[in-house]
Amino acid sequence: MNExxxxxxxxxxxxxLSYGIRVTLxxxxxxxxxxxxxxxxxALVQYANVRVLxxxxxxxxxxxxxxxxxxxxxxxxxxxxxxxIKLEAYTAAVLVFGFNEGAYMAETMRGALESVSVGQMEAGxxxxxxxxxxxxxxxxxxxxxTAFPALSNSxxxxxxxxxxxxxITVMEMFRQAQVINGRVYESLGLYSEVALIxxxxxxxxxxxxxxxxxxxxxxxxxxx
Amino acid sequence: xxxEAKNVHKTFEGxxxxxxxxxTVDRGDVVAILGPSGSGKTTFLRCLNFLERADSGELIFDxxxxxxxxxTRREIAAIRRKxxxxxxxxxxxxxxxxxxxxxxxxxxGMKIPRDKARETAVQALARVGMADRLDSYPSQLxxxxxxxxxxxxxxxxxxxxxxxxxxxxxxxxxxxGEVLSVMRSLAxxxxxxxxxxxxxxxxxxxxxKVLFMEHGAVIESGPTQEFFERPREERxxxxxxxxxxxxx
Numbered sequence: 424m425n426e427x428x429x430x431x432x433x434x435x436x437x438x439x440l441s442y443g444i445r446v447t448l449x450x451x452x453x454x455x456x457x458x459x460x461x462x463x464x465x466a467l468v469q470y471a472n473v474r475v476l477x478x479x480x481x482x483x484x485x486x487x488x489x490x491x492x493x494x495x496x497x498x499x500x501x502x503x504x505x506x507x508i509k510l511e512a513y514t515a516a517v518l519v520f521g522f523n524e525g526a527y528m529a530e531t532m533r534g535a536l537e538s539v540s541v542g543q544m545e546a547g548x549x550x551x552x553x554x555x556x557x558x559x560x561x562x563x564x565x566x567x568x569t570a571f572p573a574l575s576n577s578x579x580x581x582x583x584x585x586x587x588x589x590x591i592t593v594m595e596m597f598r599q600a601q602v603i604n605g606r607v608y609e610s611l612g613l614y615s616e617v618a619l620i621x622x623x624x625x626x627x628x629x630x631x632x633x634x635x636x637x638x639x640x641x642x643x644x645x646x647x
Numbered sequence: 648x649x650x651e652a653k654n655v656h657k658t659f660e661g662x663x664x665x666x667x668x669x670x671t672v673d674r675g676d677v678v679a680i681l682g683p684s685g686s687g688k689t690t691f692l693r694c695l696n697f698l699e700r701a702d703s704g705e706l707i708f709d710x711x712x713x714x715x716x717x718x719t720r721r722e723i724a725a726i727r728r729k730x731x732x733x734x735x736x737x738x739x740x741x742x743x744x745x746x747x748x749x750x751x752x753x754x755x756g757m758k759i760p761r762d763k764a765r766e767t768a769v770q771a772l773a774r775v776g777m778a779d780r781l782d783s784y785p786s787q788l789x790x791x792x793x794x795x796x797x798x799x800x801x802x803x804x805x806x807x808x809x810x811x812x813x814x815x816x817x818x819x820x821x822x823x824g825e826v827l828s829v830m831r832s833l834a835x836x837x838x839x840x841x842x843x844x845x846x847x848x849x850x851x852x853x854x855x856k857v858l859f860m861e862h863g864a865v866i867e868s869g870p871t872q873e874f875f876e877r878p879r880e881e882r883x884x885x886x887x888x889x890x891x892x893x894x895x
Contacts, residue, residue, distance in 0.1 A: 542738035545698050546797075549732035550752025550804050551724070560755060564742045642742055642784035 428612050435603050435613060443596040443620050450516060450595060451582045457521025458528050458577070465525065466532035467558070480529070487526035493587055495519050500591040516588040524581050528574060535570035536562065568639045575632035579625050586621075596620065648707075649674045649839060650808060655694055655704030655715060657687070664690045665701070666863040672808065672841060672856075677834045679854035679871065680843045683886065687863040688843040689735075692810050695841070696732050697723045709807070728757075731801030735813040737793040739785040739800070745772065746781040749800045757804070764803070771799040775829045791822030795829055802833075809833070811842040827853075847890045851875050859883050 465483065468476045487495070500515040510518070539562045547557030567574075589598035600617040604610055650672040657665040664687045672678055680688045694701040694715055704715035708729065713722050739748050749768035753759040759767075772778045775795040785793050794814055801809050814830070815823040827849050834840060834853050844850055850857065850871065857874040859867045859882075867874065867883045878884045 540738075542734060542736055543740060546732075546734065546738035546740065546800075547752075548698070549696060549727060549730075550800060551728055551756030552752060553724075553756070556755050560751060561740050561742065568742065642744075642786060 428609055431603075431607050431609055432612055432616055435600075436616065438603070439596055439599055439617055439620055442594070442599040443624065446593075446595040447582070447585055447597075448624075450513070450520075450585050450588065450593070451578070453517045454520035454524065454585070455578050455581055457517060458523075458525040458581070459574075461522060461525030462528035462532050463563075465529035466536055469529075469533050470536045483522075484526045484529060487523055492519070492523050492584060493590065495523060496587060496591050512588070512591050512593045515591060516585070516593050520581060520584060520588075524577050524584075528570075528577050531570050531573040531577070532566060535566035535573075538569050539565045571636060571639055572632070575628070575635070579628050582624060582628065583621060648672070649676075649709060650695075651707040652691075652695060652715075653705040653707070655691060656702045657690055657694060657699065658702055659690075664863050665694070665704075668704075668860070668863075668865055670858055670865075670868070672839060674807075674839055675837045676856055677838075677840045677854045678842065678856045678858060679850035680841065680858045680860065681845075681847075681850060681886070682860035682866075685862075686860040688860055689812050691860070692812050692841065692843050696727060696730055696810060698732070728804075729807045731804050731806035731809045733794070733797050733801050733809060733811045733814050735816050737785070737790070737797045737817075739793050739797055741785055744782050744784055745777060745788070745796050748785070748796060749803045752800070752804050767805075768799070768803050771802040772796070774802065774832075775799045776825075789822055790818045791825045794818065794826045798826075798829055798833075808839040808841060811840060811844070813843050813845065815844070815846060847887075859886065861886075 465480045468480050496516070496519050499519050500510065500512060503510065543561050543565065544557055547561055552560070585595060586597035588595050589601060592598075594602075597617055600613050604613045607613075648671055650670075652668065652670045655665050655668040656663075668687070668691050670678070670691075680692065682688050690699055693699040694704065695706065697715075697718065701715040706713045706715050706718075706726070708726055711725070713726060718726075740751060743751060746765070746768055749771060750761070750764040753764040753767065754761055769778055769781070772781065775798050777792060777795050777799060780788065780792065780796075785796070788796065798809075798814075811830070815826050818826065823846070827846065830840070830842070830849070831853050842850075842854065854871045857868060857871050858865060859874065859880075861882055867878060867880045869879075874883065875887060878887060
């Protein structure tokens with residue numbers, strides 16, 4: 424490796440890492456939080472079989488799952504202004520990532536909710552709990568536990584997906600790598616470097632996932 | 648009289664499961680609901696607590712009349728506050744510890760202060776011999792232990808009557824005794840109980856009344872001793888005979 428490239432990589436590393444920590448991670452966290460809220464709401468509507476809302480939710484999932492994420496980003500950021508809806512690039516990114524992953528996570532959550540045995544609900548009624556109380560204290564916690572590995576995968580996939588925000592001018596880690604590359608023309612080196620940073624963060628998240636799964640295993644296996 | 652069910656009907660997908668069941672329970676009664684599999688015993692019990700909605704029928708509980716088909720949410724909640732249910736598969740809350748299983752209903756549902764609920768729960772758990780496993784999760788317990796915790800959970804809500812739906816049917820044979828002995832001690836303390844069971848010895852020696860059902864109808868009902876020693880109906884006699892033969 425020549426000295427110039429080494430110098431560029433060493434210089435750019437702290438900068439890229441700092442964008443990763445200051446922009447990519449918060450962008451992921453915000454989007455994921457939104458996705459969680461959306462997915463739980465959508466899953467609950469379907470689980471409880473609320474009539475009209477259920478149709479709306481199916482429609483939402485159909486649209487999101489049937490169109491590319493990149494196209495959704497473009498539609499919201501470049502398309503909506505022509506009907507008067509102008510969003511900050513960052514806001515547009517959070518909304519699109521949140522509602523996009525939310526659709527997939529809603530299916531995960533719905534499956535997890537349906538896997539909780541009916542007996543849990545019946546037992547709740549018989550000790551004097553209301554539907555919402557049973558959902559909050561018994562069914563949802565168990566569903567989250569079942570959904571945890573799949574939700575962790577969604578988080579990791581979302582983290583990598585945030586690099587697409589570069590295409591709508593959000594200055595996140597990958598966009599920063601592009602900017603630096605525009606000055607120094609070291610595509611292979613710089614993009615490898617940014618790939619390694621993504622890899623490191625994902626490895627860390629995977630590790631956290633394992634720890635989380637162990638913690639959740641505390642209350643043992645599924646119903647007999 | 649504490650509880651009376653009148654003319655309970657239920658049909659599942661065109662099959663008549665309950666063809667007009669009547670039952671009366673006095674305070675302190677231990678009623679065994681007996682009968683071959685598929686006779687509708689469990690469905691009847693579940694209808695009484697609205698786990699199934701009967702097609703028609705009336706429930707009179709402490710003088711309050713409730714339509715088993717058309718009961719409102721409030722009426723159902725009022726009935727459930729006075730009753731408790733023990734399931735065949737225990738149905739302990741899998742994400743809660745033993746103690747939490749017993750306190751969840753009182754604390755969250757009935758708004759009883761946590762300290763007081765805990766005290767009641769520990770007493771109930773001591774009564775079923777599970778006070779030393781407060782922090783265990785259901786998956787860490789044997790079936791017999793889980794069922795005893797489920798009984799403590801039922802007791803802690805302060806019910807006037809406890810419904811038992813085949814409480815020992817899911818248990819390994821060596822674990823049945825511990826559950827039955829807890830139920831026997833409840834009966835001796837005067838707890839009113841309605842028990843769907845296949846445990847004939849238990850029914851014979853612990854229950855005070857028998858309701859014998861077949862094909863969704865009551866064939867015979869009356870005091871336990873009479874039922875076993877002088878059954879009035881030929882079908883009852885055949886059932887008792889078949890149970891005795893199966894044992895030999």
